[in-house]
Amino acid sequence: MAHRCKSLNFLKTSMSRILAIIPAAGCGSRMNSCVPKQYLKFGQNTMLELTAGKLARVLGPERVFIGVSAGDAYVNELDLKNMHVLRTGGATRAETVANTLEAAMHYGAVSANDLVLVHDAARPLVEEADIEKLIAESKKQIAAGTASGCVLAIAVVDTVKRTDEQGYLSEDIDRKGLYRIATPQCFRAGELAQALSENPDVTDESSAIRLSGGRVAVVDCDPANIKVTQPADADFVRERLLKESHMQMRVGYGYDSHRLESGRKFILGGVEIEHSLGLAGHSDADALLHAITDALLGAANCGNIGILFPDNDPAFKGADSKVLLKKAWDAVAQKGWRIANIDCVVIAQKPKLNPHVPAMARTIASILNIDPEQVSVKPKTNEKLGFEGKEEGISTRAVVLLTKSC
Numbered sequence: 001m002a003h004r005c006k007s008l009n010f011l012k013t014s015m016s017r018i019l020a021i022i023p024a025a026g027c028g029s030r031m032n033s034c035v036p037k038q039y040l041k042f043g044q045n046t047m048l049e050l051t052a053g054k055l056a057r058v059l060g061p062e063r064v065f066i067g068v069s070a071g072d073a074y075v076n077e078l079d080l081k082n083m084h085v086l087r088t089g090g091a092t093r094a095e096t097v098a099n100t101l102e103a104a105m106h107y108g109a110v111s112a113n114d115l116v117l118v119h120d121a122a123r124p125l126v127e128e129a130d131i132e133k134l135i136a137e138s139k140k141q142i143a144a145g146t147a148s149g150c151v152l153a154i155a156v157v158d159t160v161k162r163t164d165e166q167g168y169l170s171e172d173i174d175r176k177g178l179y180r181i182a183t184p185q186c187f188r189a190g191e192l193a194q195a196l197s198e199n200p201d202v203t204d205e206s207s208a209i210r211l212s213g214g215r216v217a218v219v220d221c222d223p224a225n226i227k228v229t230q231p232a233d234a235d236f237v238r239e240r241l242l243k244e245s246h247m248q249m250r251v252g253y254g255y256d257s258h259r260l261e262s263g264r265k266f267i268l269g270g271v272e273i274e275h276s277l278g279l280a281g282h283s284d285a286d287a288l289l290h291a292i293t294d295a296l297l298g299a300a301n302c303g304n305i306g307i308l309f310p311d312n313d314p315a316f317k318g319a320d321s322k323v324l325l326k327k328a329w330d331a332v333a334q335k336g337w338r339i340a341n342i343d344c345v346v347i348a349q350k351p352k353l354n355p356h357v358p359a360m361a362r363t364i365a366s367i368l369n370i371d372p373e374q375v376s377v378k379p380k381t382n383e384k385l386g387f388e389g390k391e392e393g394i395s396t397r398a399v400v401l402l403t404k405s406c
Contacts, residue, residue, distance in 0.1 A: 025089025
């Protein structure tokens with residue numbers, strides 16, 4: 001859980017020569033996510049937990065300092081063990097790093113000659129071996145006086161060209177010596193603090209060091225050490241993590257249907273939708289949540305919705321299906337299962353459901369404590385065929401993928 005600055009005092013007597021700073025105050029607008037990207041879920045952990053865990057395993061959790069924004073509403077929910085969470089977020093990455101470093105130095109957690117690793121919160125695939133290699137090379141270069149520190153980087157192997165203002169290729173660029181700069185980046189605390197104060201507009205620490213007259217060496221790292229910026233990057237990370245882990249997987253399938261009748265609310269996916277007819281049933285008749293509930297229960301072999309919530313039990317008369325789904329998921333989660341994704345189909349001639357899909361995905365994700373990106377809802381008409389096409393009722397299908405570490 002989050003620690004306040006007073007928790008840093010113990011480091012005055014157990015000084016480490018290496019500390020790590022993770023700036024985590026950004027919002028990640030290019031991810032099109034309802035939460036800052038560092039809080040996207042990858043299995044049972046957020047990206048920030050995965051990233052910080054890599055550094056903690058190399059340095060020890062008490063050597064990891066995470067700078068978040070003052071109004072961060074998510075970080076206190078994380079399991080960051082003995083890492084230090086500081087409300088030192090700034091308007092830019094450089095400002096967050098500078099503020100966090102200043103706080104650590106002020107409370108005696110780091111001195112001017114100690115080494116500081118700065119690592120992006122959105123690089124969860126960094127290899128621990130590469131972190132250790134970076135530290136070793138930085139110590140070597142600094143001791144020899146040949147560089148102020150080192151950065152992890154990936155050599156450019158593709159052909160590189162420049163375009164003109166109209167977007168046409170205009171120049172071939174020799175890729176020899178070209179690198180994609182990654183993190184962590186490693187420098188002495190005092191030199192880094194000074195460089196950032198002199199160059200507050202830089203996008204990374206190596207730029208600040210070089211602008212202040214320092215020299216920076218490159219340490220090659222695994223090309224998978226990408227910065228998650230676009231949704232496709234998150235997909236790449238999920239695939240990589242799945243390949244690296246030993247996981248059990250279970251697939252569950254759920255189906256439900258309800259009649260349409262007057263005098264009832266039309267509630268689907270936890271969202272009340274305006275319509276002349278509503279869904280009939282013992283509970284609120286949310287057919288989509290019922291299908292998801294059965295899919296989850298089926299995948300984990302926990303029975304079915306009729307067993308857990310019988311339709312002849314007065315206790316569930318008019319019940320909120322969001323509550324029923326949460327209870328079912330709690331039973332599944334207690335067995336150690338985590339949700340990889342949910343894919344749903346809703347068959348209804350009317351009303352038009354596509355405008356309500358984002359709200360349904362957000363509601364389902366909120367109930368299950370997952371990211372909306374893990375939830376797909378696909379409305380279909382039945383071309384006026386069957387009971388759905390005749391507007392006598394609707395039907396829903398849901399498929400879920402559950403995972404569990406072996």
